[in-house]
Amino acid sequence: MDRIHASWRAAYVSDATEQSRNSDSSCVFCDLIERGVSKESGIVFLDELVCCILNAYPYGSGHLLILPRRHEAALMALSEDESDALWRTARAAVGTLERAYDPDGVNLGANLGEAAGAGIPAHLHLHALPRWSGDTNFMTSISETRVLPESLAETWDKVTGAWENPGDTPSSP
Numbered sequence: 001m002d003r004i005h006a007s008w009r010a011a012y013v014s015d016a017t018e019q020s021r022n023s024d025s026s027c028v029f030c031d032l033i034e035r036g037v038s039k040e041s042g043i044v045f046l047d048e049l050v051c052c053i054l055n056a057y058p059y060g061s062g063h064l065l066i067l068p069r070r071h072e073a074a075l076m077a078l079s080e081d082e083s084d085a086l087w088r089t090a091r092a093a094v095g096t097l098e099r100a101y102d103p104d105g106v107n108l109g110a111n112l113g114e115a116a117g118a119g120i121p122a123h124l125h126l127h128a129l130p131r132w133s134g135d136t137n138f139m140t141s142i143s144e145t146r147v148l149p150e151s152l153a154e155t156w157d158k159v160t161g162a163w164e165n166p167g168d169t170p171s172s173p
């Protein structure tokens, strides 16, 4: 299947690759987390326990990844605090996607281990992806080409603009 390459994504990926080459860590997620929340890192939310980041290779607009800040592959190895924070942030991500994209549904899930389809199995992450009725095979059946409807920069603007943590009052920063 062909992909339409967009320059913004190429820049993001080469930057992330460069970053990991210059670091002791071999994990792209860990390297990006060090850079903090920014359009360049793709991180939309970060606290002491968890991170939410745009997928650099989205299946569609608004594809988010939620991960523990600590480099950990195993779900069962998370602390209770990390586990709570991961779920709290997954809820925040889903709520944000609902506000920002008004989708018909949202996929939320994880591929644990390479055999289960994880692209980066060494650092556990959840996927959250907005879905619309009938979107499944629309692009692929028409043209054999996967088209991304919006850039990662646009996604970052939308998601950070709509982000609210569960329990926050509307006046919270």
Ligand SMILES: [Zn+2]
Binding pocket: 027, 028, 029, 030, 031, 070, 071, 072, 122, 123
């Ligand atoms: Zn990592």
